[in-house]
Amino acid sequence: MAENSSSLLDRSRTVAGPGYNRWLVPPAALAIHLAIGQAYAFSVFKKPMGALISGNVDKPDALDWTPGQLAVIFSIAIVLLGLSAAVFGKWLERVGPRKAMLASALCFGGGFLIASLGVHLHSLALVYFGYGFVGGIGLGIGYISPVSTLIKWFPDRPGVATGMAIMGFGGGAMIGSPLAVALMAHFKGPGAPMGVAPTFIVMGLIYLVFMMFGVFTIRVPADGWKPEGYVPNATHSALITSSNVDADNAIKTPQFWMLWVVLLCNVTAGIGVLETASPLIQETFSDANMGAGRGVTAAAAAGFVGLLSLFNLLGRFFWSSASDKLGRKPTYMIYFGLGVLLYALAPTLMAGASLTLFVVVCCVILSMYGGGFATIPAYLRDLFGTMQVGAIHGRLLTAWSTAGVLGPLLVNYLHDQQKAKGLTGAAAYQTVFYTMAGLLVVGFIANLLVTAVNERYAFKGEVTTASAGH
Template sequence: MSSITEPSGNQGSVPFFSKQATVAKPGFSRWMVPPAALAVHLCIGQAYAFSVFNGPLTKVIGITQSAADDWSLTSLGWIFSLAIVFLGLSAAFAGKWLEHVGPRRTMFTAACCFGGGFLVSALGVHLHQIVLLYLGYGVIGGIGLGLGYVSPVSTLIRWFPDRRGMATGMAIMGFGGGAMIAAPLSVALMNHFRSATSVGVAETFVVLGIAYFISMSIGALAIRVPPVDWQPAGWTPSATNQKKMISRNHVHIDQALKTPQFYLIWLVLFLNVTAGIGILGQASVMIQESFKDTVTAAAAAGFVGLLSLFNMGGRFVWASASDWIGRKNTYFIFFLLGAVLYYLVPGFAASGQIALFVLAYCVILSMYGGGFSTVPAYLADMFGTAFVGGIHGRLLTAWAAAGVAGPVLVNYIRAYEVAHGVAKADAYTMTVHIMAVLLVVGFVCNLLIRRVDDKHHMTDAQLAKGA
């Protein structure tokens, strides 16, 4: 890999995958970077559509129906869980490496892991060894997810210091929308490869693995980082924007973990995601039980699709809005409006107001998605851009924690309520009221965030050394 070189002016040649080789030359348009980021995020967003394989994977041997030796849904459920766990772990622990080697090598490594994970999983299906699916999609693919998620975001923030929210919203919107492409594509491929001896999953995994590797590699090759001290033409930042708490100073990735701001923002993301992710996973069942004999399974599926659209759109709209009103104010809206809507939702269900019920959850899910896309810009405002990719990676452990806490709250509280005689239509009342309380706690955490103390800022000498 290091033997491939490209010219670098009078300095001879530098390794093609090195950070130096990705520095943009004069005349490069920063608007070429968002498509490169989308080429990665639209691919790894497939993770949200992995459930389309669960049914066919339970019939790999039986083909038309599950055989005695086929995998169970509970066994298959660990594939996605492992992928999310390793997404969080790789994003957290590879942060320093990302800042050292740059986005091209990181994104190409993500392409190898994510695409290769599908190929290992295809072998697992062919040999009917579920451990290979755990290793392939869960571990190797999960590492690709984490590296692919954080590397384009930090680069976009550096290219768009004047529109950080919009820039991160563009990329992370792709992650939210990737499933909308992957789900129908995966179903179409499985139908194409289905035969009397195959459910078509292994062949689909091979095609997807190759396609995702190519797309993500194109993004890796196209990515560029701005030269040192680059800024958009005509844009002159103030030393510190007090109103929006945007600092021009930088905090080292290790030092960031010694500040209260990191842990407050961690809680802000954790509480916002916890309040949305559990509902997202139970949306279909929830609306059918809340409006029994009124909402059909098909209508519930439409409700889930609508939530996905608002989840995706909210990532761009809210993050872009944060450029104007500030990141802290944006999260104030998330927590205050979210708490009010969660408090009102049981009343909408009890009075049969389906339209208001649907609208409330659409707004809630838009803010769920907006939380993901706004937080990288929030971190850049607080800690500077020098190590924002690594800091963002470590903050994503909040996502992993919320991925456990949210579903557990929704599922177990509902089960407890039903077991104690509460009607299914009313079983979510306590849950959503708890979610409202969590959002109030998040409001307080966000309120406590202040600008980082000067003692944590890096000196010019430290910045020059990158340490």
């Protein structure tokens, strides 16, 4: 579509007029992130999708899909999230958030509809393509478009801005999980085994409509707009640039790759807890270790997972907002420094059956896991400016894709290795936690090496809407 057309989707039609209240933008961003955050709740479909033939989650048929086959769906979605964010980042900056958010809504909602057909036909390849590939593209474009826009609206509080949006992604599972369970229970019957296919259709349409609120209410600031009283680089941090670096030059800097390692280590370690949370707490704090009737039940473990999700959500806003006062580099020092201590302490608490302290430690760990996601866009903005921060953020999210595959593989491999040695309970998870602590040491060193970006990488022209996607 031509840049100068009068289409409602063009960037020129989303530029806010004088006096526009920038606080109207966060709800539009949240509409996108609360929807695509459903990806974190995909696990509620695993058992029903694994019993489509048998109709019994406890006794699957030989033709039913296995847990391993179903786990691939989420992995494809996360890999495509990072890849599509990297590929479409510059396009987003050029065409503006409205067109990008519409593309996200169509892909994410459409992914559910394709996956529904795959469930109906019992075609796993179609489910992979729908929810994993098409839906994953929707995830990637949807993840970066509101963040890029909010950073431009809140140059004085970028941590607060990104925390608001990315908090929504963390909270999406709190809506998506009970919604999916209720819909599957409603639709389950002879014509719809386990109720999964019609649930996918309804959720796809609900999310499509919900995301349209964000599409048509999003606005971008006019070229040169600044909030009243805003003084650039008022904190006088050496890391905060007054220049702008485009996405192609950003990936040539050592700072980009240090932050890539920072995000990879933080996410891989966090997934180490998330991936094993329910079985870990049940195996470690069982009746055998805690005393008859005092062990953690499956229901209590589900509550533990919910608590971790809540701290993942709250940490995104708390830590990223705190980074506006503390600075981005010191905030990551806390994530990694405190994280190393907590990961190293966890096996001792597990061995000593200190359940309450263990839960507290895991909650703090998950708050910093979420905080790491929310703080990274503001860190990128400090180093590379706002001109193409969405495109740069998109390319950095390939670290998340890598961690989304590496984390579960690493955790399961280490745990299986210990079980093969005959270790059980806390002993079987010791190596996992110590390895994650080691990863955080690597992240700490990478963050320590981040310095101001050399001026030779700076964009030399005038920063305008046109230059954002040049």
